[in-house]
Amino acid sequence: MKSSDLGQAKKSLRGAAVLVTGGAGYIGSHVCKRLSASGYTPVAVDDLSRGHAWAVKWGPLEEVTLSDTDTLERVVDKYSPTGVIHLAGYTYVGESVERPGFYYTNNVAGSLNLLETMREKGLNRIIFSSSAAVYGLPMEVPIPEDHPKAPINPYGFSKLAVERFLEDYDRALGLRSVSLRYFNACGADPEGETGEAHDPETHLIPRVLGAALGEVPGLAIFGVDYDTPDGTCIRDYIHVTDLADAHVRALEYLLEGGPTTACNLGTGRGFSVREIIDAAEAVTGQSIAVAVAPRRAGDPSRLVSESKRAARALGWRPKHSDLPTILETAWRWMNGPTFPRGNPARR
Numbered sequence: 001m002k003s004s005d006l007g008q009a010k011k012s013l014r015g016a017a018v019l020v021t022g023g024a025g026y027i028g029s030h031v032c033k034r035l036s037a038s039g040y041t042p043v044a045v046d047d048l049s050r051g052h053a054w055a056v057k058w059g060p061l062e063e064v065t066l067s068d069t070d071t072l073e074r075v076v077d078k079y080s081p082t083g084v085i086h087l088a089g090y091t092y093v094g095e096s097v098e099r100p101g102f103y104y105t106n107n108v109a110g111s112l113n114l115l116e117t118m119r120e121k122g123l124n125r126i127i128f129s130s131s132a133a134v135y136g137l138p139m140e141v142p143i144p145e146d147h148p149k150a151p152i153n154p155y156g157f158s159k160l161a162v163e164r165f166l167e168d169y170d171r172a173l174g175l176r177s178v179s180l181r182y183f184n185a186c187g188a189d190p191e192g193e194t195g196e197a198h199d200p201e202t203h204l205i206p207r208v209l210g211a212a213l214g215e216v217p218g219l220a221i222f223g224v225d226y227d228t229p230d231g232t233c234i235r236d237y238i239h240v241t242d243l244a245d246a247h248v249r250a251l252e253y254l255l256e257g258g259p260t261t262a263c264n265l266g267t268g269r270g271f272s273v274r275e276i277i278d279a280a281e282a283v284t285g286q287s288i289a290v291a292v293a294p295r296r297a298g299d300p301s302r303l304v305s306e307s308k309r310a311a312r313a314l315g316w317r318p319k320h321s322d323l324p325t326i327l328e329t330a331w332r333w334m335n336g337p338t339f340p341r342g343n344p345a346r347r
Contacts, residue, residue: 022087024051188333195333266305
């Protein structure tokens with residue numbers, strides 16, 4: 001599509017609705033904000049079992065579970081969306097190991113219900129929130145998109161299953177998709193309007209900052225004998241605002257006629273657990289007490305992304321994912337007036 005034609009197409013879509021499943025969640029709220037800033041109307045579709053009504057600020061909220069296909073169809077009829085961004089899903093690896101059926105019912109069956117609703121209603125564009133968990137234990141680092149897919153837990157299998165569904169729906173029905181494989185989402189909206197508030201909070205950065213606030217006692221480092229410079233695990237941290245930007249770019253890639261693809265979303269650089277703690281001490285001005293704990297089963301020493309495909313196909317590059325910006329935005333959010341006070345995630 002010529003740039004002039006694309007500009008006209010974007011003008012014609014000004015205000016067009018986009019369904020955002022999981023739009024009341026951490027990443028979903030940032031995606032909704034970015035969609036709104038780009039001229040779309042984000043419609044948050046969320047059952048609020050793990051999302052928050054307070055996080056829905058940039059468009060309407062439809063309280064719907066993906067198992068309720070009748071209501072989902074009515075929502076599609078109501079808004080006539082131009083596309084779907086599918087973020088709804090459970091995300092705790094440990095919980096998925098303990099309750100695999102719970103994860104397969106929600107993440108896999110729920111996604112299938114959504115795809116069948118899209119088929120019934122003639123919707124043929126979807127952005128899927130996938131994960132680096134589809135790769136399992138890496139055979140090479142940085143991890144490219146063509147790395148073998150070998151998940152090691154039900155959460156990773158649930159994400160890979162949906163990616164396979166999307167390939168099949170494209171071949172059979174022409175339903176085009178972009179699967180975005182996140183590495184470690186982190187940070188908060190630079191303007192402080194939304195951010196991370198999970199219950200329980202398992203992510204390293206909010207736990208480290210919670211320890212700086214004195215609200216996370218006994219912060220543990222799981223393993224200090226990995227094959228890394230300081231002995232602690234290395235991960236690729238990507239700012240949630242950069243993730244949100246990638247979703248809007250992926251939507252517009254499909255609107256321009258782009259074919260089904262999958263892209264890693266990371267920075268290509270990793271930071272160790274000790275580096276995160278040291279940087280958090282510098283940002284907060286607080287000393288953070290830690291305890292050394294045994295390794296967790298299945299934790300690889302390094303998980304770092306190669307994200308060249310996102311740069312080529314989507315024109316995407318992270319702009320907010322330097323470590324000071326990640327920590328500073330998360331710290332401001334946790335200390336700011338819009339953080340949900342009394343949230344169990346702060347304990």
